[in-house]
Amino acid sequence: MAVQIARGILRGNVQLLPEPITTWTDASVDLRLRKDSHIITIASLGKKRMYSESYIKFGFTSINKQGKDLPQCVICQKVLSEGSMKPSLLKRHLSSCHLELSDKDQSYFERKAPVLKSIRFDHTDQLHKQNEASLRASYMVALRVAQNKNPHTIVETFVLPCCKDIIGCFFGENAAQKLNTLPSSNDTVHRRTYDLLEDI
Known part of the structure; x- marks a missing residue:
């Protein structure tokens, strides 16, 4: 027309x-x-692809972003474009990014999908940067503590208060309060250290 x-x-x-x-x-x-x-x-109206429940076998569920259903990987949480809503492109993502999982059956990905839905997202549909940064910083501190052979309690009693003082001086008290989200208890540092040991 x-x-x-x-x-x-x-x-x-x-x-x-x-x-x-x-x-x-x-x-x-x-x-x-x-x-x-x-x-x-x-313009001619193009065929709009919709999410199909069968796409879970490729490791994808859908997420609604600005009124559009977009495919989202249940493994890496990556959101693909609307044009990627094709079985061949979803399968290519699985085989290129998660090769070790390409032989998994559909039930494996079905078990992963509810976990993805329970993760909190911010307005940009990315994982909360604050939580991600806190987790990463927690592992980095645990690594330093293990490398220097210090007791696990040093993070909570010495390192964290020092960091708050330094950041408060340079960037203000509001920035220093963000360090309260850093997991720093004795048990947390102990767990992080063992996680790092298993990853070596």
């Missing part, structure tokens, strides 16, 4: 309105025609 209208405009069979018209905004084909200083955008 869009092509027929475009041909009609080029031949002069379709009369232009006094003001520019834009139609079919969410389309796959976008034709811009100029005639007598008027621009008409004509």
Whole structure:
């Protein structure tokens, strides 16, 4: 239909309105025609792919972002574009990014999906940066404590108060209060140390 209208405009069979018209905004084909200083955008509606429950076998569930259903990997939490809602592209992500999981059956990914849904997301649909930064910092501190052969209690009693003082002096008390989210108890540092030992 869009092509027929475009041909009609080029031949002069379709009369232009006094003001520019834009139609079919969410389309796959976008034709811009100029005639007598008027621009008409004509587009053919593309086929919109919807999420199918069978995509879980490739390790993908859907997430609604700005009114659009987008595929999201249950392993790495990566959100792909709307154009990636094709079985071949989802399978390619699984085989290229998670090769060791490509032979897993559908039930494995079905067990991972509810965990993904329970993770809190911020307005950009990414993991909360604050929690991610706290977790990373906690592991980094545990590594330093283990390397220097210090007791685990040093983080809670000495390192964290020193860090708060330093950050408070440089960046203000509001920035120093963010360190309260850092897991620093004796048991936490002990667990982090053993996690690091298992990863070696």
